[in-house]
Amino acid sequence: MANKLKAEHIELDEIDRHLINRLQDGLPLVSTPFETIAAELGVTQKDVCDRIERLLAARILTRFGPFYDAAAMGGAFCLCAMAVPEQSFERVTEIVNSHIEVAHNYARDHVLNMWFVMATESAEQIEAVARKIESETGLSVLLFPKLEEYFVGFRVAA
Amino acid sequence: MTRIDAFDRKLIEATQAGLPLVPSPFAVLAEEVGSTEEHVLSRFKALQMQGVLRRIAAAPNHYALGMSANGMTVWDVDDDQVSQLGAKIGALSFVTHCYLRPRARPAWPYNLFAMVHGATRDEVESKRAEISVLLGDACRASDILYSTRILKKTGLRISTGGS
Known part of the structure; x- marks a missing residue:
């Protein structure tokens, strides 16, 4: 898992950097979505595609494609947190990660030291999986569903 | 809650791993799902209107681009x-996600969550100070939790075949 997350060191030229910045803005829903970007960068559409492929292979980009709001599709999401004693951290990590509903899990430096996101088809399932993790670990799972999202979008300058 | 019909679900499943990297990706996708480019584009536009599709874009690897904190x-x-x-x-350029969530007193008095990225912890701290200024007297307490380890990271997937 650690290796999968690790980026390779590749040289990024000016065009790559510009491409990474532009791709975060989103592409138009048209037959040739790379056309505008290619013209801006002075390269062919095929070259844009090849560069994206190379950036994905090197894990400079983690994903390219449509970004969906899973909640809008009828699924449920919830941020969850647990206070896990240090001596049982590895065991609890294994139990939590074994649930396919757990998508991301991060260790954080706080009394609540394990934070994960659950994705299920319904809100009831979130509750059910949380109770299951509680019975398996003997620890409480706090649920922090989103009530409102202040979404603008984000860019990392490359 | 939005209903996703069988065709939309097929489109979503076919693109969860990404979009074909060719000059006409929607034509390739249409062939894959047994439809036309025109229909695929019109469904994507409808999904975008409903808020199901946010955008067609790339997700950068923050760590690889030097944003390791x-x-x-x-x-x-x-x-x-x-x-x-x-x-x-949420409108600040260095905030990736900003959510209102329920408090869980007494363990957790906080209701506003804002994820901040930076090259170093010092940079993250100075950005945190900017947020603090914006919140002013409306904020009673705050904290920051740094991630120390990624324990699991998989893409969010909708289940196949379900409804």
């Missing part, structure tokens, strides 16, 4: 002002 900043903000202030925080 990330802190989850959390704030106990006055309930009457949190929506208006949350919108301001």
Whole structure:
């Protein structure tokens, strides 16, 4: 898992950097979505595609494609947190990660030291999986569903 | 809650791993799902209108681009002002995600969560200070949680075949 997350060191030229910045803005829903970007960068559409492929292979980009709001599709999401004693951290990590509903899990430096996101088809399932993790670990799972999202979008300058 | 019909679900499943990297990706996708480019584009536009599709874009690897520090900043903000202030925080260029969530007192008094990325922890701290200034007196307490380890990271997937 650690290796999968690790980026390779590749040289990024000016065009790559510009491409990474532009791709975060989103592409138009048209037959040739790379056309505008290619013209801006002075390269062919095929070259844009090849560069994206190379950036994905090197894990400079983690994903390219449509970004969906899973909640809008009828699924449920919830941020969850647990206070896990240090001596049982590895065991609890294994139990939590074994649930396919757990998508991301991060260790954080706080009394609540394990934070994960659950994705299920319904809100009831979130509750059910949380109770299951509680019975398996003997620890409480706090649920922090989103009530409102202040979404603008984000860019990392490359 | 939005209903996703069988065709939309097929489109979503076919593109969860990404979009074909060719000059006409929607034509390739249409062939894959047994439809036309025109229909695929019109469904995507409809999904975007419904808020199911956010955008066609790339997700950069923050770590690879030198943004290796990330802190989850959390704030106990006055309930009457949190929506208006949350919108301001969400608009900051260095905030990736900003959410209102329920408190879990006494363990957790915070209701506003803002993820902040930076090259170093110092940079993250100075950005946190900027948020603090914006929140002013409406904020009673705050904290920051740095991630120390990624324990699991898989893409969010909708189940196949279900409804």
